Amino acid sequence: MAGGSRHYSNSTYRKLRIAKRAGLYAGVALVLVYMLFPYYWAIISSTKSREDLYSFSLLPSLDFSNYITLYHNPIFIGAIVNSAFVAFTSSVISLVISILAAYALGRMNFRFSRIILICVLMISVFPQVVVLSGMFEVIGWLGLYNRPTALVFSYLLLVLPFTTWVLTSFIRDLPQELEEAALIDGCSRLRILTHVLLPLMGPAIASTGLLAFILSWNEFLFALTFILTDENRTVPVAMGLLTGSSRYEYPFGQIMAASVTVTLPLLILVLIFQRKIVSGLTAGAVKG
Structure with missing residues (x-):
């Protein structure tokens, strides 16, 4: 019983450590998304044509006409x-x-x-x-x-x-x-x-x-x-x-x-x- 109780405690402690680490990584990921997504949205918006700007898409259109006109x-x-x-x-x-x-x-x-x-x-x-x-x-x-x-x-x-x-x-x-x-x-x-x-x-x-x-x-x-x-x-x-x-x-x-x-x-x-x-x-x- 003592050995089983100790094994159960170690297993629970290991799960708690994994859960805390997963929560930490999830929090870091949310912060990174919150900070980097506006810049990513600016990048994909800059590569869209005038018509594609009004359609929601997270993938760039690879249209560099905006850069050409700007430069x-x-x-x-x-x-x-x-x-x-x-x-x-x-x-x-x-x-x-x-x-x-x-x-x-x-x-x-x-x-x-x-x-x-x-x-x-x-x-x-x-x-x-x-x-x-x-x-x-x-x-x-x-x-x-x-x-x-x-x-x-x-x-x-x-x-x-x-x-x-x-x-x-x-x-x-x-x-x-x-x-x-x-x-x-x-x-x-x-x-x-x-x-x-x-x-x-x-x-x-x-x-x-x-x-x-x-x-x-x-x-x-x-x-x-x-x-x-x-x-x-x-x-x-x-x-x-x-x-x-x-x-x-x-x-x-x-x-x-x-x-x-x-x-x-x-x-x-x-x-x-x-x-x-x-x-x-x-x-x-x-x-x-």
């Missing part, structure tokens, strides 16, 4: 170039400034450093519409209106607080002994940053730089407000202004093709640098 649109191709320039430039400038600011806020003990860091965090959560009118006046005063440089300047307001906060938390987690040894050897603060700390900040720089690039690439409100001509527009605005062959036609297929085109490079970059993104953000969030 022959010089406004959309120019928008991709403009977005790449604006996103890359704003990300690089924000990283350079935030690295210097993060070292000052994370390593140098001066008055009001914590207050400054709190202000940086508060600025990062401000809605864009709050600063839109003020930025409009500043852009006009600088003479940058209707130029890609206006977006680079305005995107720093969105990207710089985020990169500064993450890199400051990461620098605080680096060993203090490395800097003390460099100071004893006669290194300056700038040399310590560039030759000692900067090589250790690879994961944090990769993660913040990529997320800053994505944030600048997807921005819509500033790009719609500060740019008026088609040749200077970025991808989000160009997608929103796509038109069909007539004023009553909604180019759903072309919009889906455009969304796939501009999202696929970002997905590839995230998949390539996913480990550095996770390690950089988690390392910077321990003491921040």
Whole structure:
């Protein structure tokens, strides 16, 4: 009886483990379907003709006329170039400034450093519409209106607080002994940053730089407000202004093709640098 009871308990425990594992896998599958199905639907919609768009089907039609029409649109191709320039430039400038600011806020003990860091965090959560009118006046005063440089300047307001906060938390987690040894050897603060700390900040720089690039690439409100001509527009605005062959036609297929085109490079970059993104953000969030 004891042996049979023990055997029954082991069998029940094994079934419970299998049921829990099956439930876990089912939950992961549901999350993946929920997250990936919209992008899959955009892919199959972009490969359907105008008539097939109104018939429900989970299989692509392999009609690439939407992509052909889109890639022959010089406004959309120019928008991709403009977005790449604006996103890359704003990300690089924000990283350079935030690295210097993060070292000052994370390593140098001066008055009001914590207050400054709190202000940086508060600025990062401000809605864009709050600063839109003020930025409009500043852009006009600088003479940058209707130029890609206006977006680079305005995107720093969105990207710089985020990169500064993450890199400051990461620098605080680096060993203090490395800097003390460099100071004893006669290194300056700038040399310590560039030759000692900067090589250790690879994961944090990769993660913040990529997320800053994505944030600048997807921005819509500033790009719609500060740019008026088609040749200077970025991808989000160009997608929103796509038109069909007539004023009553909604180019759903072309919009889906455009969304796939501009999202696929970002997905590839995230998949390539996913480990550095996770390690950089988690390392910077321990003491921040």
